[in-house]
Amino acid sequence: MKAIVVAGIVSALMAGCATDGDDASNTDPGGGKGDGSGECADPMYGDGVCQADLSCGVPDIDCYRTFATDAEASTWFAPQYGYPVIAETDPRYIRTRALVDKAWDLFKAANPMGKLADAHLALVMLEDPNVNAFVTSDAETGKAAVSIQVLAGLYVDGVSDDDILGVMFHELEHLYGLHVLQETPDKVRRFYLADGAEPIGAHEANDANIADRANQWRAMAGFAGPYDTGLLGELPYGGNVGPLFQSYLAAVQTRDNGTCAQAATAVSDLYTELAPRSVEFDESLNIDDTLSTRIKARLDALSACVGHYPYSLQDFLATQGQEWIDYMNTVITSDEQWLLPESAFETITLLSDDRHGQMRAIESKFQQVVGKPWSAMRFYSFEEAADDMSVKVMKAAKTAHPELFVDAAPGVAGLMKKMMPVDQQTECEQSMTAGGLVPYGLDVADEHHGTCWRVAHARQLWNASSPMARVVPPTREPHEVALPKVAKRVY
Numbered sequence: 146m147k148a149i150v151v152a153g154i155v156s157a158l159m160a161g162c163a164t165d166g167d168d169a170s171n172t173d174p175g176g177g178k179g180d181g182s183g184e185c186a187d188p189m190y191g192d193g194v195c196q197a198d199l200s201c202g203v204p205d206i207d208c209y210r211t212f213a214t215d216a217e218a219s220t221w222f223a224p225q226y227g228y229p230v231i232a233e234t235d236p237r238y239i240r241t242r243a244l245v246d247k248a249w250d251l252f253k254a255a256n257p258m259g260k261l262a263d264a265h266l267a268l269v270m271l272e273d274p275n276v277n278a279f280v281t282s283d284a285e286t287g288k289a290a291v292s293i294q295v296l297a298g299l300y301v302d303g304v305s306d307d308d309i310l311g312v313m314f315h316e317l318e319h320l321y322g323l324h325v326l327q328e329t330p331d332k333v334r335r336f337y338l339a340d341g342a343e344p345i346g347a348h349e350a351n352d353a354n355i356a357d358r359a360n361q362w363r364a365m366a367g368f369a370g371p372y373d374t375g376l377l378g379e380l381p382y383g384g385n386v387g388p389l390f391q392s393y394l395a396a397v398q399t400r401d402n403g404t405c406a407q408a409a410t411a412v413s414d415l416y417t418e419l420a421p422r423s424v425e426f427d428e429s430l431n432i433d434d435t436l437s438t439r440i441k442a443r444l445d446a447l448s449a450c451v452g453h454y455p456y457s458l459q460d461f462l463a464t465q466g467q468e469w470i471d472y473m474n475t476v477i478t479s480d481e482q483w484l485l486p487e488s489a490f491e492t493i494t495l496l497s498d499d500r501h502g503q504m505r506a507i508e509s510k511f512q513q514v515v516g517k518p519w520s521a522m523r524f525y526s527f528e529e530a531a532d533d534m535s536v537k538v539m540k541a542a543k544t545a546h547p548e549l550f551v552d553a554a555p556g557v558a559g560l561m562k563k564m565m566p567v568d569q570q571t572e573c574e575q576s577m578t579a580g581g582l583v584p585y586g587l588d589v590a591d592e593h594h595g596t597c598w599r600v601a602h603a604r605q606l607w608n609a610s611s612p613m614a615r616v617v618p619p620t621r622e623p624h625e626v627a628l629p630k631v632a633k634r635v636y
Contacts, residue, residue: 185259195288197323203259208323210283211264211291215242218267218292225284228273231297238270241295244306248313255541256321266317267292274298276564278309280316282325289325293317301563307553308560311535315557318534324527333527334592338517343582343605346525347533355515359522359589362507366590368476369500373508376432378441380415381497384590389469390493391416393461397451397490405450411443425596426569426576427584444494451490461489523585526592532557532599536606555607558600565596573597577604 185191185201195208212218219230231238249266273296283290293316299309319325324333335351336359337344366373370383381390397409422431462470476496477484484492508519515521535556543550553559562570576583576597586595593599 184257191260195326197326197328201259203257204261204321204323206260208288208326209261209264209291210286210288212267213265215267215269218290219269221283221290222269222281222292222294226271226273226294228271228296231270231272235270237297237300238268240306241270241309242268244309245293245295245313248310248317251310251542252314252317252321252538254545255538258321261291261321264291269294271296276301276560278312278316280320280325282327287327289320289323291320293320303563304560305553307550308563310550311539311553311556311558312560314535314538315531317538318531319527322527322530322534324531333530334524336522336524338515339521339523339582339585340517343601344523345602345605345609346523346529349523349525355511355522356524358507358511358514359524362504363590365500365504365507366588369497369504371428371588371590372430373501373504374430374432376434376437376440377430378437379444379494379498380412380440381493382416382419382430383588385472386493386497387416389465390497392465393489393493396461396464397447397456400456401454404454405447408443408447408450412447415440415443424569425565426572427597428586428588428591428595430587448490451488456489457486458489458492459485520585522589524589526594528592529594529602532603533606536603540607554600554603556603558603558607561596561599561603569597573600577601 185199185203185205187196187199187201189196189205190199190201190203191206193207196205197208199205212221215233223230233239233242245266245268253262267290269292271294275296275298278293278295278299280293281290282288293313299312322333335346335349336356337346337349337352338355366384368384369381369386372383381387391413394409394413398406398413418436419430419432423429424431458473462473481496484495511517511519511522533556537556539550539553539556554562562573565573573583573596577600583598583601584595585598586593594602
């Protein structure tokens with residue numbers, strides 16, 4: 146069974162990529178296909194084998210699994226998801242189906258699609274309260290599924306049909322650009338600097354020197370989380386280590402007759418306390434000295450307790466399944482193998498703290514070598530490509546039909562801004578109007594970038610006087626460091 150790959154407006158559980166069109170007339174900044182002809186004479190097109198890279202501009206129809214009806218798509222997807230499917234007779238479904246049809250028509254009008262244009266774009270609507278929509282791959286074939294999954298939570302107060310269309314354009318670029326194909330995850334991503342102004346990433350070439358350091362940082366942040374501030378102390382938070390440590394705390398609460406349950410619960414409660422301190426505006430984590438002191442005290446208390454009842458990392462991982470065992474074997478270096486039979490508490494917190502220290506060292510070295518602070522580092526991602534496409538399609542639709550999107554925010558900007566708390570919306574607006582650089586987002590292990598930055602970027606593209614240029618291919622291949630794929634932060 147192949148793993149399912151999901152690309153969504155808010156979260157991405159696994160990362161895919163786009164491929165660059167070769168024709169200079171391609172105005173798709175998202176790295177999707179587009180040579181202007183809508184046809185493909187490449188003999189590999191439609192030969193039964195998926196070719197992510199073709200000599201023509203349209204995506205290979207062989208890379209897609211299609212569905213004749215929405216019911217067929219729902220039957221295919223429902224067993225893979227924890228929430229029920231919304232019936233086609235439900236008013237929310239009817240409204241969403243109309244928006245999907247409109248989005249598909251406008252997207253096809255703005256992009257050469259080949260035979261994909263004839264496919265039925267299926268809708269699976271789910272009774273899930275989260276604000277999200279996504280496309281995914283088919284687990285059996287690995288192909289991109291021509292179906293958009295929309296969660297009921299997308300219809301929160303204040304979100305308009307135009308906002309939702311911007312989301313759908315974003316998702317359709319994930320489908321069109323084959324971002325959900327697991328074998329092509331890194332072709333879009335490239336690294337560059339923001340030096341005095343905010344460049345448009347689609348126009349930037351890859352800088353291998355920046356990429357090398359950024360990929361090392363991202364690999365460590367994928368495990369330890371992006372918050373390398375000392376205020377967290379040794380508390381594993383974010384990345385893959387966060388949920389792993391929370392599973393450890395749950396195990397301690399029942400292990401050895403619950404001897405350390407109270408201490409483990411006190412640490413577990415810290416995660417509940419930290420959750421609302423996440424700042425969408427710049428992806429920072431608001432921690433004061435008082436909370437930092439409380440974190441240290443609770444970790445010390447748990448450390449003292451579990452020290453009397455040894456529970457090794459090796460024993461703990463054995464309860465978590467082979468996937469976690471395999472993953473941790475990629476995280477723990479050969480010089481750290483001696484840690485496996487040691488205390489799970491001490492080892493997990495030690496690894497988290499060590500990786501954060503290495504991340505801080507990378508940031509410092511980056512500034513020495515590149516001559517710019519770490520906050521100037523940028524990377525173009527498949528999520529940014531999808532944001533760009535949402536603006537491109539909406540802009541093309543408004544040009545052809547001036548009555549459309551009269552008051553709409555460009556592309557995904559409407560939803561992105563409305564996702565932020567009101568006070569952060571105000572702060573974001575002030576940051577955008579004050580000039581200078583809008584915070585990019587602290588978590589550069591995340592392909593999405595900061596929420597406010599995404600709003601500002603969409604406006605930047607919308608207000609550009611010239612057409613968005615084609616993607617500039619990377620000039621040099623970066624040194625790649627594998628990113629963890631066991632779990633990813635969902636926000």
